[in-house]
Amino acid sequence: MKNKDLQVAALKEGSVIDHIPVDKLFTLVQMLQLDKCTEPVTIGNNLESKKFKKKGIIKVSGKFFTDEELSRLAVVCPNMKLTVIRDYEVVEKREIALPDVLKDVVKCTNPVCITNNEPMHTIFNVEANKQIVKCHYCGKTQVIGNIKLK
Ligand SMILES: [Zn+2]
Known part of the structure; x- marks a missing residue:
């Protein structure tokens, strides 16, 4: 074995x-x-x-x-x-692959983003060869490995 x-x-x-x-x-x-x-x-x-x-x-x-x-x-x-x-x-x-879109997994770090001010799901697109995620609503990005989870 x-x-x-x-x-x-x-x-x-x-x-x-x-x-x-x-x-x-x-x-x-x-x-x-x-x-x-x-x-x-x-x-x-x-x-x-x-x-x-x-x-x-x-x-x-x-x-x-x-x-x-x-x-x-x-x-x-x-x-x-x-x-x-x-x-x-x-x-x-x-x-365990990172999907192209993350629904309700990541919290946006932009305090004025609508997702931080309304009771709603977050949507982040995984971009730049899976190095960053970008908020669908405000465009704020975060780097993989240092992401704020919801
Ligand atoms: Zn946002």
Whole structure:
């Protein structure tokens, strides 16, 4: 058994988020509210990685992330890997890609933007080779990796 297989083994049903930058791991743990999760959760950090020097990994039993949850994660750190497991089988394995449009994920940093003054959803377009997001309403931009979440 390869090391890679070991890290996703022993999960009957649930999700694995892999290739997490070590400095983002606990931000993600908070965002996913894993402290409130009653299912088994495995959190690993500073694990060896070929791609990076070190990485973090999160395994959550019985949890299948929604597209909205994944979009929020991708805003904090793009290019992580998601593995979905059902009945011990890997049924999905993909990069957690940033969508072209983020609905109600990002908070606009422009205080006079309509989205900060009316009860409404925010819409941000992902631009510049996925380096920035731009408010659909006022055009204010924010840089990926340093974004204010709603
Ligand atoms: Zn705005």
